Amino acid sequence: MMEPILRVKDIHKAFDGSGVLKGVSLDIHEGEVVVIIGPSGCGKSTLLRCINGLERVDQGEIWLRDQLISGLKDMHLVRQKIGMVFQSYDLFPHMKVMDNLLLGPMKALRKPREAVEAEAMEMLRRVGLAEKAQALPRTLSGGQKQRVALVRAMLMHPELLLLDEITAALDPEMVSEVLNVVIDLAEQGMTMAIVTHEMRFAEAVADRVLFMEQGVIAEEGAPASFFREPKTERARQFLQSFTYASTRKKAQETQAADVGLA
Amino acid sequence: MDWGFIGSHVMDFVAGAWVTLRFGLYGVGCSLVLGLLCCLARYFRVPVLRSVAHGYIELARNTPLLVQLFFLYAGLPRVGVRLSAEACAVIGLTFLGGAYMSEAFRSGLESVEKSQREAGECLGLTRAQNIRYVLLPQALATAAPALFANVIFLIKETSMFSVLAMMDLMNVADTLRTSGGRTVEVLFMLVVAYLALLLPVSLAATFTERRLRYAGFGNQHSV
Ligand SMILES: Nc1ncnc2c1ncn2[C@@H]1O[C@H](COP(=O)(O)OP(=O)(O)OP(=O)(O)O)[C@@H](O)[C@H]1O
Ligand SMILES: [Mg+2]
Numbered sequence: 001m002m003e004p005i006l007r008v009k010d011i012h013k014a015f016d017g018s019g020v021l022k023g024v025s026l027d028i029h030e031g032e033v034v035v036i037i038g039p040s041g042c043g044k045s046t047l048l049r050c051i052n053g054l055e056r057v058d059q060g061e062i063w064l065r066d067q068l069i070s071g072l073k074d075m076h077l078v079r080q081k082i083g084m085v086f087q088s089y090d091l092f093p094h095m096k097v098m099d100n101l102l103l104g105p106m107k108a109l110r111k112p113r114e115a116v117e118a119e120a121m122e123m124l125r126r127v128g129l130a131e132k133a134q135a136l137p138r139t140l141s142g143g144q145k146q147r148v149a150l151v152r153a154m155l156m157h158p159e160l161l162l163l164d165e166i167t168a169a170l171d172p173e174m175v176s177e178v179l180n181v182v183i184d185l186a187e188q189g190m191t192m193a194i195v196t197h198e199m200r201f202a203e204a205v206a207d208r209v210l211f212m213e214q215g216v217i218a219e220e221g222a223p224a225s226f227f228r229e230p231k232t233e234r235a236r237q238f239l240q241s242f243t244y245a246s247t248r249k250k251a252q253e254t255q256a257a258d259v260g261l262a
Numbered sequence: 263m264d265w266g267f268i269g270s271h272v273m274d275f276v277a278g279a280w281v282t283l284r285f286g287l288y289g290v291g292c293s294l295v296l297g298l299l300c301c302l303a304r305y306f307r308v309p310v311l312r313s314v315a316h317g318y319i320e321l322a323r324n325t326p327l328l329v330q331l332f333f334l335y336a337g338l339p340r341v342g343v344r345l346s347a348e349a350c351a352v353i354g355l356t357f358l359g360g361a362y363m364s365e366a367f368r369s370g371l372e373s374v375e376k377s378q379r380e381a382g383e384c385l386g387l388t389r390a391q392n393i394r395y396v397l398l399p400q401a402l403a404t405a406a407p408a409l410f411a412n413v414i415f416l417i418k419e420t421s422m423f424s425v426l427a428m429m430d431l432m433n434v435a436d437t438l439r440t441s442g443g444r445t446v447e448v449l450f451m452l453v454v455a456y457l458a459l460l461l462p463v464s465l466a467a468t469f470t471e472r473r474l475r476y477a478g479f480g481n482q483h484s485v
Pocket of ligand 1: 015016020038039040041042043044045046047
C-alpha cells in the first residue's frame with residue numbers, strides 16, 4: 001500500500017487543563033475522502049485545526065508525507081499544501097472576489113497574475129460564479145461566498161483539503177449548491193478531511209467515516225456499513241438523532257396501518 | 263486691529279508655521295511607525311517585546327510632553343547625551359505619539375475578526391503578508407478616525423517646542439507679544455496660523471471617513 005499523505009499519531013490537546021483530543025490517530029491516503037462526524041464539542045474542529053497548525057498539539061505527531069509538521073515553528077510553507085475552509089467563509093471583505101482568489105497564489109506561491117487569473121476564471125465558471133469575479137463579497141449570498149471560499153482554497157493546489165462544517169451557516173436551499181462542488185472535487189480525486197452534520201452528504205462523499213466521541217475516534221468504517229449498522233451504541237444513538245424526522249414518519253405510518261386494521 | 267502690524271509680521275508667522283509643520287510631521291511619521299510596531303508586538307503576543315511595548319505606552323500616556331521634553335533636553339546632558347533641540351522635539355513627540363498611535367492601531371486590529379487572520383494563515387501567507395494584505399487594510403478602515411485625531415493632537419502639542427527655544431508658531435507669537443505688546447493682533451495671527459495648518463487635516467479626516475463608510479468594509483463583517 002502507498003504511504004499516506006497525512007499521518008496523525010496519537011495526538012493529545014487540552015484547553016485550560018481539560019482534554020479535548022485524547023489520543024487521536026488517523027491516516028489519510030492520496031485521493032481519499034475521510035468524513036468526521038460526532039456530537040458537538042467532541043473535538044472535530046480541534047482535530048482539523050491541529051492538522052494545519054492553527055492549534056498546537058500537546059503530545060503526539062503529525063506527518064505530511066515525510067515531513068514532521070506538528071510543533072513546527074513556521075507553518076506557512078506547510079499551510080500552502082493544506083487548504084482549509086470554515087463555516088464562516090472568511091472571504092476578505094475589502095477585496096473583490098478575484099482579488100480574494102489571487103492573493104494566495106500570487107503572494108504565497110509567487111505565481112504570475114495572468115496564469116492564476118485564467119485559472120481562477122475557469123474555476124469560477126465551473127462553480128457557476130464567473131460573472132461575480134469583480135463583485136465584493138458582501139454582495140454575495142452565503143452559498144456563493146462559500147463556493148468562492150472553496151475556489152480560493154483550491155487555487156493553492158493543496159495536497160489535502162480540510163472542510164469544517166462548511167454548510168452549517170447556510171440557509172437550507174443553499175446547502176446543495178455548495179456540497180455539489182465538494183462532490184465534484186472528490187470525483188476529481190481531491191484528498192479531503194470533512195467535518196459535517198449533513199449525513200446524506202457524508203454517506204455520498206466518504207470513502208471512510210470516523211465517528212468521534214469525547215476526544216477519541218470511537219468508531220471507524222466504510223460509509224455503507226457505518227450508516228446502516230454502526231458497531232457502537234454511541235454511534236447508533238448519534239445517528240438516531242438525525243433520523244428523528246423519518247422515524248416519526250414511520251411511526252405515523254405504523255399508526256395509520258394499526259388504525260386501518262382496527 | 264492693526265493690519266499694518268499684521269502685514270509686517272506675516273512672514274514671521276509663515277516661518278513659525280513651517281517649523282511647527284515640519285517637526286510636527288516628522289513626529290507624526292515616526293509616531294505612526296513606532297505605534298504600528300508596538301501594536302503588532304502586542305497583537306501577535308511577541309515575547310518580551312509585547313511587555314516592553316505595554317510598559318512604554320503606559321509611561322508615555324501618563325506623563326506630560328513638557329516633562330518628556332525637559333528630560334530629553336535638560337536631563338540627558340547630565341549623563342553625557344547631548345541632543346539638539348530639533349532632535350529632542352522629534353524624539354519627544356514620537357515618544358508621546360507612538361503610544362497614542364499604537365492604541366489607535368490596536369482598536370482597529372482588534373475589530374478585525376480573528377477568523378480573518380486564520381483565513382490568511384490558511385492560504386500560506388507569511389505573517390508579514392497577512393498583516394500587509396489582510397489585516398492592516400481592514401484595521402485602518404476602523405482606526406482612521408482615531409489616527410487622524412492623533413495627528414491633530416500631536417501637531418497641537420508642538421506648541422511645547424517653545425521650551426526648547428525653537429522658533430515654532432507658539433514661540434514666534436510669544437516673542438512678538440512680549441516685545442511689541444500687540445496681544446490682540448498676535449493672538450489673532452496665532453489662531454489663523456494653527457487653523458491654516460489643522461483645518462486641512464480635519465477635512466481630510468472627514469473625507470476619508472466618508473470614503474471608508476461608502477466602501478463599507480471594516481468591522482461590519484457581514485455573513
Ligand atoms: N480555543 C479554545 N479555548 C478553549 N476551549 C476550546 C477552544 N477551542 C475549542 N475549545 C473547547 O474544546 C471542545 C471541543 O471543541 P471543538 O470545536 O473541537 O468541537 P467540535 O467537535 O468541532 O464541535 P461542534 O460540532 O460544535 O463544532 C469544546 O468543549 C470547546 O469548548
Ligand atoms: Mg466544530
